[in-house]
Amino acid sequence: MKLAIIGTGYVGLVTGTCFAEVGHDVICVDNDAAKVKMLQAGGIPIYEPKLQELVQKNVAEGRLSFTSSTAEGVEKSDVIFIAVPTPPQPDGSVDLSFIERVARDIAGAMTGYKIVVDKSTVPVKTGERVSETIKRYCKAKVEFDVVSNPEFLREGFAVDDLMKPDRVVIGVRSQRPVAAMKEIYSPFKAPIIITDIASAELIKHAANSFLALKISYINAISIVCEASGANVEQVAEGIGLDERIGRRFLNAGIGFGGSCFPKDLSAFIKISEQIGYDFRLLQEVQRINAQQMDRFVKKITDTLWVLRDKTIGVLGLAFKQNTDDVRMSPAIDLCQRLQKEGAALRVHDPKAMDKAKPLLKGATYVDDMNAVAEGCDAIVIATEWEEFKSLDLDRAQKSLSHPIMFDGRNLFDPAEMEKRGWVYKSVGR
Ligand code: UGA
Numbered sequence: 006m007k008l009a010i011i012g013t014g015y016v017g018l019v020t021g022t023c024f025a026e027v028g029h030d031v032i033c034v035d036n037d038a039a040k041v042k043m044l045q046a047g048g049i050p051i052y053e054p055k056l057q058e059l060v061q062k063n064v065a066e067g068r069l070s071f072t073s074s075t076a077e078g079v080e081k082s083d084v085i086f087i088a089v090p091t092p093p094q095p096d097g098s099v100d101l102s103f104i105e106r107v108a109r110d111i112a113g114a115m116t117g118y119k120i121v122v123d124k125s126t127v128p129v130k131t132g133e134r135v136s137e138t139i140k141r142y143c144k145a146k147v148e149f150d151v152v153s154n155p156e157f158l159r160e161g162f163a164v165d166d167l168m169k170p171d172r173v174v175i176g177v178r179s180q181r182p183v184a185a186m187k188e189i190y191s192p193f194k195a196p197i198i199i200t201d202i203a204s205a206e207l208i209k210h211a212a213n214s215f216l217a218l219k220i221s222y223i224n225a226i227s228i229v230c231e232a233s234g235a236n237v238e239q240v241a242e243g244i245g246l247d248e249r250i251g252r253r254f255l256n257a258g259i260g261f262g263g264s265c266f267p268k269d270l271s272a273f274i275k276i277s278e279q280i281g282y283d284f285r286l287l288q289e290v291q292r293i294n295a296q297q298m299d300r301f302v303k304k305i306t307d308t309l310w311v312l313r314d315k316t317i318g319v320l321g322l323a324f325k326q327n328t329d330d331v332r333m334s335p336a337i338d339l340c341q342r343l344q345k346e347g348a349a350l351r352v353h354d355p356k357a358m359d360k361a362k363p364l365l366k367g368a369t370y371v372d373d374m375n376a377v378a379e380g381c382d383a384i385v386i387a388t389e390w391e392e393f394k395s396l397d398l399d400r401a402q403k404s405l406s407h408p409i410m411f412d413g414r415n416l417f418d419p420a421e422m423e424k425r426g427w428v429y430k431s432v433g434r
Contacts, residue, residue, distance in 0.1 A: 006189055009034060009078035009085045011107050013044065013071070015163060015330075016124055016156045017088030019056060023167040025063035027192035033071050034078040044071045052329035052356045055164040075107065079114035084185060086154070087111075087135075088124045097271035098279075101131060108135045112142035115149060120182040122152045126209050126269060128276035132176065132202035150182040153202045155209035160263065161327030170195040176205020210273040214287055217266045219254040221293040227257035227433025228300070237433025238415060257433045259387065259413035260297040262335040263324040267294075297432075298335060302342050304430050305411050309383055313347030318377040318405075319368075320396070321388025321414070322354035322361040329356040331364060336387035339413070340365050343385075353377045355390055378404035389414040398425060 006029050010021035013035040021033040035041050040050055047061050063069035072078060079085055089103040104125060111121055121139060123132060136151040143149070153176035158166035173190045175197060177183055183199060190197055200208070227237040237257045245252025261267070270287055277284040309315060324334035331337055334357075340350055350368040354361060358370050371377045374393065378384050378401040386393055394416050402408040402425070410422065412431040422429035 006030070006084060006185065007082045008032070008189065009082035010124075011035075011075060011078060011085065011087050011111070012089035012103075012125070013037075013040060013050075014088065014090060015051060015053070015160055016158065017086070018044075018049065018051070018060075019053065019158060019163040019167055020086065020088060020124060020156065022056060022059045022063060022069060023164065024189065025069035026059055026168070029068065029189065031063075031069050032078050032081055033069070034073065034075050035071070036073055036075075038073045041071045041073045053163050054161065054327060059164060075110040076114040079111055079119065080116070082119075084120040084122060084182075084189065085111055086122045086124045088156075091125050091127055091272075093268045093271060097275040099126075099128060099268065099272045101127065101134070104131065104135065105138060108138040109142045112139040113144065115139075115143050115147050116145050118148045120150050120152055120185055122154045122186075123206075124154055124156050126155065126213075126265070126272075127153075127206060128210070128272055129203050129206040129280075130276075131206060132178075136178075150177070150179060151202070152177055152182050152186060153205035154186065155205060155212075157209075157212065160330055161325060168193065173197045174200060174205050174208050176200045176202040176208075178202055210269055210276075213266055213269040214273050214290070216254050217261055217270055217294070218287070218290045220256075220261045220266075221290040221297075223255040223257045224260060224297045224432075225293050227297075230433040240433075256389070256415065258297075258389070258415060259301045259335045259339060259432070260294040262333040262338070263330065264332040267291075267333050298338060298342075301411070301413055301432065302339065302346075305343070305383070305385070306346065308409060308411070308428065308430060311347075312343060314349075315347075315382040316349045316351060316380055317343055318371075318379075318381040318384040319343075319350055319352045320354075320374060320377060320384065320386050320393050321390060322352060322365065323357035323388050323390075326388060326390045327356075329354075329360050331357050331360045334361075334388075335413075337361060337364055339385070339387050340368060344368070351377050351379070351381060354388065355392060357388075375400055377401075380404070382406050383409040383411060386410070386412045386414050386416055389416065398422075398427075402426070 010017045011034045021031045025031040091099040175186045230237040241255040274284045321336045352368045353371045353374045375397045409428040
């Protein structure tokens with residue numbers, strides 16, 4: 006099928022590339038001309054495993070192209086996906102102005118029936134607004150359908166999540182766009198559920214909020230574990246083997262971050278408030294998440310006492326493993342708090358150092374993770390990168406003034422660390 010994707014951020018670029026990979030003709034549109042040029046030349050603006058190879062392959066095979074003209078994208082496609090940012094506003098609601106702008110641009114370029122699909126994460130009822138906007142601004146007065154098709158990919162695993170989705174959600178107002186939407190997704194061999202538009206929009210917010218709730222739940226359990234001498238990992242395993250609960254997203258740590266969970270929680274609380282429901286359960290999820298970081302910082306200050314004139318080595322800056330994304334990263338937040346207490350920092354991240362530099366100033370960026378501990382008073386694990394598990398502990402032990410580790414992601418085994426002579430503090434164990 007002929008598809009346009011408006012917006013080449015994480016969702017737009019990965020979606021467009023995977024659609025091309027399964028055989029569709031895809032044109033990706035972005036109003037950032039420099040980004041389009043980079044993509045046309047085979048570069049990609051983000052680190053995402055497997056993505057660059059797939060972009061280059063599909064461009065070479067003629068199924069994937071890039072343009073900065075929305076009109077060109079609309080003209081050449083039957084189905085147009087909107088995948089532009091919906092950034093947070095200070096009051097917790099989301100800024101829908103990019104969506105509105107794109108809806109007008111699409112309307113202005115339509116000369117025949119089109120399916121306009123919203124893939125950006127939006128509050129419930131946005132589809133209605135997009136529909137009204139297109140109707141108002143479409144001079145040609147042609148027919149169209151608006152569809153809500155939320156995306157569930159995780160950064161760092163985006164290609165795999167898109168190629169093998171757990172489910173595809175398609176929210177429609179009429180049956181007319183259903184066959185085309187099913188055709189687009191049939192190569193992915195996933196269960197497809199057809200809903201009304203409002204339900205599809207709600208599924209996205211409800212899913213992300215539930216996952217955030219799961220994390221805050223296990224983080225709350227971690228506090229009880231610390232107070233009672235239990236081990237949160239064993240508790241997570243014990244409850245997670247119940248298929249009704251599941252083990253995933255039960256990793257205790259310094260809390261969730263990123264460009265999705267914090268924003269989507271606030272937006273869901275806000276839209277619920279606007280339509281008359283005070284979503285206190287989700288407010289508590291936010292509170293536990295903030296408290297988890299406070300508790301971890303306290304663990305560090307309780308152990309090291311005064312941080313002024315001390316040097317701390319921090320492993321991890323990205324908001325989670327396998328990405329260079331530092332937006333709303335708990336690791337950056339933690340670093341800034343340690344700096345505020347007067348500590349000097351030596352930091353390392355396998356992929357996110359360039360993106361961290363503008364946000365985290367005054368730290369020493371170290372290229373080799375095994376060199377981070379040199380001259381430090383303690384080492385902190387802030388992101389759950391797999392490779393941190395192979396840190397050269399003997400070398401770190403020799404480099405530190407005293408072997409102290411604060412593991413905010415529970416990567417090491419407490420018994421093993423104690424046996425090696427470390428003062429080792431993790432979360433809920
Ligand atoms: C999340 C959802 O998982 C995706 O399904 C969704 O499509 C995406 O948001 C989105 O709305 O676009 P993402 O933000 O990429 O994906 O990252 P996650 O893997 O969900 O991790 C989010 C945060 O939770 C990270 O800071 C991570 O460290 C933390 N986390 C995750 C935990 O603290 N514990 C866990 O057990 C899992």
